[in-house]
Amino acid sequence: MTRRMPPIISVSHLSKTYGSGLKALNDVNLDIERGEIFALLGPNGAGKTTLISIICGIANPSAGTVSVDGHDNIKDYRAARSMIGLVPQELHTDAFESVWATVSYSRGLFGKPANPAYIEKILRDLSLWDRRDSRIMTLSGGMKRRVMIAKALSHEPQILFLDEPTAGVDVELRKGMWDVVRTLRDSGVTIILTTHYIEEAEEMADRIGVINKGEIILVERKAELIQKLGKKRMTLHLVEPIDVVPASLAEYRLELGENRDELIYNYDSKANHTGITGLLAALRDAGIRFHDLDTTQSSLEEIFVSLVRG
Amino acid sequence: MNWRAVRAIYLFEMARAWRTLLQSVVSPVLSTSLYFVVFGAAIGSRISEIDGVSYGTFIVPGLIMLSVLTQSISNASFGIYFPKFSGTIYELLSAPVSFFEAVLGYVGAAASKSIILGLIILATAGLFVPLHILHPFWMITFLVLTAVTFSLFGFIIGVWADNFEKLQVIPLLVVTPLTFLGGSFYSIDMLPPGWQTIALFNPVVYLISGFRWSFYEISDVSLGVSLALTLSFLALCMVTIWLIFRTGYRLKN
Numbered sequence: 215m216t217r218r219m220p221p222i223i224s225v226s227h228l229s230k231t232y233g234s235g236l237k238a239l240n241d242v243n244l245d246i247e248r249g250e251i252f253a254l255l256g257p258n259g260a261g262k263t264t265l266i267s268i269i270c271g272i273a274n275p276s277a278g279t280v281s282v283d284g285h286d287n288i289k290d291y292r293a294a295r296s297m298i299g300l301v302p303q304e305l306h307t308d309a310f311e312s313v314w315a316t317v318s319y320s321r322g323l324f325g326k327p328a329n330p331a332y333i334e335k336i337l338r339d340l341s342l343w344d345r346r347d348s349r350i351m352t353l354s355g356g357m358k359r360r361v362m363i364a365k366a367l368s369h370e371p372q373i374l375f376l377d378e379p380t381a382g383v384d385v386e387l388r389k390g391m392w393d394v395v396r397t398l399r400d401s402g403v404t405i406i407l408t409t410h411y412i413e414e415a416e417e418m419a420d421r422i423g424v425i426n427k428g429e430i431i432l433v434e435r436k437a438e439l440i441q442k443l444g445k446k447r448m449t450l451h452l453v454e455p456i457d458v459v460p461a462s463l464a465e466y467r468l469e470l471g472e473n474r475d476e477l478i479y480n481y482d483s484k485a486n487h488t489g490i491t492g493l494l495a496a497l498r499d500a501g502i503r504f505h506d507l508d509t510t511q512s513s514l515e516e517i518f519v520s521l522v523r524g
Numbered sequence: 525m526n527w528r529a530v531r532a533i534y535l536f537e538m539a540r541a542w543r544t545l546l547q548s549v550v551s552p553v554l555s556t557s558l559y560f561v562v563f564g565a566a567i568g569s570r571i572s573e574i575d576g577v578s579y580g581t582f583i584v585p586g587l588i589m590l591s592v593l594t595q596s597i598s599n600a601s602f603g604i605y606f607p608k609f610s611g612t613i614y615e616l617l618s619a620p621v622s623f624f625e626a627v628l629g630y631v632g633a634a635a636s637k638s639i640i641l642g643l644i645i646l647a648t649a650g651l652f653v654p655l656h657i658l659h660p661f662w663m664i665t666f667l668v669l670t671a672v673t674f675s676l677f678g679f680i681i682g683v684w685a686d687n688f689e690k691l692q693v694i695p696l697l698v699v700t701p702l703t704f705l706g707g708s709f710y711s712i713d714m715l716p717p718g719w720q721t722i723a724l725f726n727p728v729v730y731l732i733s734g735f736r737w738s739f740y741e742i743s744d745v746s747l748g749v750s751l752a753l754t755l756s757f758l759a760l761c762m763v764t765i766w767l768i769f770r771t772g773y774r775l776k777n
């Protein structure tokens with residue numbers, strides 16, 4: 215019998231109300247498993263950054279606790295924070311410092327002895343080695359983002375928070391960053407990312423949490439989430455266009471494609487009766503012939519939108 | 525104790541001083557030299573000796589204190605304000621660094637810069653007027669205490685300020701007038717009796733008096749009182765900073 219590893223981060227009954235009265239988090243409970251990539255999705259103002267800020271020690275909670283590998287992040291903050299690297303959403307950089315100096319500074323701040331070989335490896339992995347002596351103000355936005363990742367990795371964290379890591383980054387660089395994240399995960403680093411790009415969560419996450427109005431409304435394995443909540447769509451490519459959907463097919467709520475040569479049927483793949491057999495029989499009875507059909511699954515984005523809209 | 529973090533913050537702040545050498549060192553030295561030219565040579569020659577010390581020599585401790593006070597506040601307040609302004613404060617707050625370690629790094633660097641500057645100004649003064657220091661130990665003690673205390677005070681201002689105007693308002697509207705009225709350029713014995721009493725409410729009087737005593741054994745108030753008040757202000761600043769970190773005031777909320 216295998217024993218389940220305890221979560222590397224455990225958030226319990228966490229609430230945060232700002233001085234202005236804004237309730238950013240409301241009784242949030244969340245466990246992050248070791249070695250996973252966890253994507254936290256939510257619309258603007260949902261509480262993603264507040265949650266990350268509290269876990270990392272940047273903001274004080276109003277109530278609740280956070281445990282990082284068994285260490286309370288307030289009472290035992292040194293042990294908790296030592297394990298975490300954070301790449302914040304905004305590009306906060308020391309404009310006048312060199313890349314090398316700012317990354318080395320971060321390592322020192324986390325109490326690690328100087329290790330030029332390790333810093334060199336990070337900078338090479340992030341394609342920053344050639345710019346190590348450049349002042350940060352001279353770098354492009356994408357490079358600055360990578361500098362922030364390098365700073366977060368400088369103290370060899372076991373947990374990495376990426377708050378909107380690819381915001382404003384071009385497609386090629388975004389894919390390069392995904393590779394970096396996957397490599398980190400393969401090396402045993404637990405990664406928590408927030409993103410607006412559903413594609414990013416779909417591409418990388420093992421589990422997905424959805425937060426809305428300060429509450430976690432769902433946490434699920436990505437594949438199960440898509441399977442559980444995802445609708446499937448079957449498209450029938452007709453041999454001859456039709457003007458209207460026959461009344462005999464009304465119960466299937468078919469949509470007619472733009473060119474009137476496609477019939478689209480939405481169904482629940484997990485339901486006991488998908489209705490496909492009956493539909494195909496009804497089409498034959500109505501004299502409608504098709505030469506091809508294909509099915510597609512709902513994207514995470516469609517699921518996300520439907521969840522948030524409630 | 526995370527000494528590596530203290531070292532990292534300290535060296536980072538000191539590196540900033542080297543990058544801005546003109547502003548950090550050359551500018552205050554030039555200003556002080558101008559004071560010596562104007563008050564020491566041009567006007568000072570028309571002023572009689574004060575307690576047996578020529579006017580040019582008399583103002584040296586006050587001028588050093590003037591620079592140490594203003595630079596300590598400026599260095600420390602900017603040191604902590606700029607990360608808040610640029611957003612890089614997130615890194616300090618998320619690092620395994622205690623409030624004491626953070627203060628040690630920032631205030632240590634600000635005080636170091638001020639002490640170095642004070643010694644450079646002292647050396648510069650030696651080019652203009654004859655100098656003698658009767659109590660070097662007390663001179664260094666007052667220099668270090670003042671630099672540390674006002675760096676702590678500057679740190680508080682830097683945390684409190686949420687824009688550049690607030691960063692400047694206390695140094696310009698409070699500290700500079702208090703310093704000029706604190707006996708930098710005169711002994712408070714030279715003031716009318718009423719103003720002498722008012723001057724005793726100015727904390728800078730005690731700093732300058734103690735510092736000047738270490739040079740020439742002349743002072744407006746006793747050494748013990750100077751020392752006690754300086755240490756009291758130091759303690760007040762430390763308690764305030766402890767409360768700032770304990771509550772997260774202007775840092776974590």
